[in-house]
Amino acid sequence: MKVYIVDDEEGKAQNIHEFMHRVVPECQIEIYRSFQKGLRALITSPPDLLLLDMTMPTYEVGPRESGGRDRRYAGREIVRQLKRKKLSVPVIVITQYEQFEEGGKDVDLDTIRNELLDKFPDNFVDAIYYNASDSQWMLTLERLVLPILVPAE
Template sequence: MLKILVVEDNPHKLNKIVDSIKSNDIEVQIDICRSFTSGWNEIKDNHFDLICLDMSLPTFDESETESGGRLRIFGGKELAKKMKRKKIEAKYIFITHYKSFSDNHKTYTFEELKSELLNDYKNKCLGVIFYHNKISSWRDELKSHLMEL
């Protein structure tokens, strides 16, 4: 059985990713986190065969009383960096629906960021997938990566 963690704050995208994973003929256990902090706590405390990371994440889980804190534009990348530094052995995939990313220091296109991530984390990062609700090619790409495990 594959143990998979999905770190995603958008409920619609989260459901589509989980449904896509479950539609494959593999036995899986899927855990879900909705923020950078809850994602990191799960990652450091548990073993996962695969982690699906959103790129932009709120710092904390959102609730009726919590706004989620500061948006981390590169939250998924930050989690990958922490995993590398702490020598966490899980493989991961980035899944994002943004075509460009920008913070105070740098602007990336999707392709530039994809190239950087695949180069910097080549032993652990299986892929960087562009999610689009109305185009199904992202599902095929995700399935292909799942079959690599």
């Protein structure tokens, strides 16, 4: 089983990686830290599950690279591209933000969740609010990934 984590926040991505290895030890996990790298990997070699941040830089950040502009809704765009390319990859969004700004208005995570469920029902599974000091995200993630990665016998 192959799982991709597309998230630019190193600490968060590492916490998710470690948690996934505890829950599903046999899964192979790859981490991508930008919109472009994540999208390229998804198209080239689709995983069994995508754990996706909503906001990230366009390109990988490096010693001489700023990462380009931040894409506030990079996660939504990646899910849109999966649908456009007819790639059947289950997606769980894991974000540190409860609110997003769109067109000068605040949009909450539940609104984003409902939009993604409505527009991308074949790919989008759910959205999880990540808080490093609270274990709720782990309970929710485990509940969502086990039926996808460990089918009932």
